[in-house]
Amino acid sequence: MGDQENGTLLSGSEGRVHQIRQELEIILKSSAFRGSKRSQLFLRHVVERALEGCEEIKERSIGVEVFGRDATYDPGDDSVVRGTARDVRSRLSQFHLAHKDRPVRIELPHGSYIPEFHWPEDSPAAEVRQIAAQHVAETEPAKPAKAGPPRQKWWRWAAVCGICTLLAGVVLWVAGQRQTLAPPKVLERFWSPLVSVPEPVLICAPAPVSYDFSGPVRKRFGTMPPSSPLQVGPIRFPPDGIVYGREIATFTDTYVGQGDAQAIARFAAMLGRMGKPFELKTCLRTSLGDLRHTPAIVIGAFDNDWSGRETDDLPFVFSCNPKHLVRETGFAKRQWIPAKGPQGQNLDDYALISRLWDPSIGQYVVLAAGIMNYGTEAAGEFLTNPAYLAEAFRNVSSNWSKQNIQIVLHVTVIDKSPGGPRVVAMRVW
Numbered sequence: 082m083g084d085q086e087n088g089t090l091l092s093g094s095e096g097r098v099h100q101i102r103q104e105l106e107i108i109l110k111s112s113a114f115r116g117s118k119r120s121q122l123f124l125r126h127v128v129e130r131a132l133e134g135c136e137e138i139k140e141r142s143i144g145v146e147v148f149g150r151d152a153t154y155d156p157g158d159d160s161v162v163r164g165t166a167r168d169v170r171s172r173l174s175q176f177h178l179a180h181k182d183r184p185v186r187i188e189l190p191h192g193s194y195i196p197e198f199h200w201p202e203d204s205p206a207a208e209v210r211q212i213a214a215q216h217v218a219e220t221e222p223a224k225p226a227k228a229g230p231p232r233q234k235w236w237r238w239a240a241v242c243g244i245c246t247l248l249a250g251v252v253l254w255v256a257g258q259r260q261t262l263a264p265p266k267v268l269e270r271f272w273s274p275l276v277s278v279p280e281p282v283l284i285c286a287p288a289p290v291s292y293d294f295s296g297p298v299r300k301r302f303g304t305m306p307p308s309s310p311l312q313v314g315p316i317r318f319p320p321d322g323i324v325y326g327r328e329i330a331t332f333t334d335t336y337v338g339q340g341d342a343q344a345i346a347r348f349a350a351m352l353g354r355m356g357k358p359f360e361l362k363t364c365l366r367t368s369l370g371d372l373r374h375t376p377a378i379v380i381g382a383f384d385n386d387w388s389g390r391e392t393d394d395l396p397f398v399f400s401c402n403p404k405h406l407v408r409e410t411g412f413a414k415r416q417w418i419p420a421k422g423p424q425g426q427n428l429d430d431y432a433l434i435s436r437l438w439d440p441s442i443g444q445y446v447v448l449a450a451g452i453m454n455y456g457t458e459a460a461g462e463f464l465t466n467p468a469y470l471a472e473a474f475r476n477v478s479s480n481w482s483k484q485n486i487q488i489v490l491h492v493t494v495i496d497k498s499p500g501g502p503r504v505v506a507m508r509v510w
Contacts, residue, residue: 105187108124111176111180117172120172123162123165127143136195160428160495164494167501171466173187184201185198186199270481274436274445276352278375281357282352283378284360286361287337287364289336339458340457345361348465351465378446379446380449382457405419407432407452417506418431427494430453430456432450432451432490433451433490434460449461449464458499486507486509489504489505491503
């Protein structure tokens with residue numbers, strides 16, 4: 082099934098197989114996986130297939146055996162496997178970040194559906210111990226039958242110093258060959274401009290426009306029987322039914338979308354863990370004076386007027402002409418437009434994240450918005466997950482803590498739920 086050099090399981094190791102299965106059950110019951118049945122099924126399938134000795138796991142076989150797709154389905158048109166794999170990698174990162182001392186580590190490498198298994202004894206520290214022991218065995222001379230005078234043992238101290246020097250060099254070499262398991266603490270660095278000031282953070286929620294029908298409309302067309310006296314059933318409109326404008330009521334400060342609500346919940350939970358007070362207002366109830374008084378997290382794009390004010394003349398902006406999209410304003414002029422399936426279903430979404438110093442109000446502002454609700458939810462997950470931030474800033478110069486930042490995210494939509502976000506463009510200045 083592989084070799085120990087790349088961390089995969091050695092065949093015939095029943096103890097390790099049992100240990101992996103125990104760890105798998107713990108991971109699947111953890112908070113990182115508890116909310117996704119799809120990711121649970123995917124991870125259990127690929128781990129069991131690997132333990133059975135499978136040397137290659139195909140995308141099509143996962144689609145058929147895990148997600149019930151027809152054997153003739155085209156993975157190029159149906160990204161359920163790829164999207165779930167990205168989500169599984171994200172959830173594994175969350176689990177390992179919160180549980181760093183587990184006896185075995187299960188990973189799903191990028192570009193592969195075969196999981197890898199790592200044990201503490203395969204870590205760089207273990208490699209250092211093994212190399213050091215081998216060096217001592219090769220360099221220490223055989224013990225004489227009779228010990229010499231104490232003044233003749235000076236070479237032992239020289240040998241110890243040499244071994245220490247060797248160990249230091251080996252540690253640096255091994256660290257350079259292995260990617261650090263735990264991501265750096267970038268969550269605090271990203272949010273420090275907002276949480277380091279004494280004022281509470283303002284969470285500015287979007288205010289999507291919604292409509293309702295007056296009583297005469299419901300009487301004219303009838304409603305489906307509600308399951309509760311407090312509920313209102315949907316209206317059965319006939320194909321030739323007519324509703325007049327005076328019979329439609331408009332609401333602009335009443336409801337919040339699913340993705341917006343998820344993002345708000347994540348930001349609120351994160352600020353609570355940081356011990357940072359916050360205030361929640363909709364964009365219609367947020368004034369310029371509010372933004373001048375406190376740093377803010379602005380959620381939503383097309384249904385939040387403050388987002389449009391903050392994103393003018395930036396490297397990446399939202400646009401709705403002719404379609405809703407994210408576009409680049411510089412020389413490249415790239416565009417990111419969500420794709421639709423053959424039945425009109427949403428296949429993916431894009432989000433734009435911005436952390437900006439606004440000199441006109443004298444405050445830092447973080448904007449998190451998707452073209453649709455899926456992107457907004459993914460932006461909230463990305464900005465509150467240290468693993469995502471660590472990967473995004475891995476190759477960025479170290480002085481980004483107080484700089485302006487924009488990130489474009491892509492997210493696959495699976496059964497009307499967003500998968501793990503992926504960075505497709507980034508600018509720091």
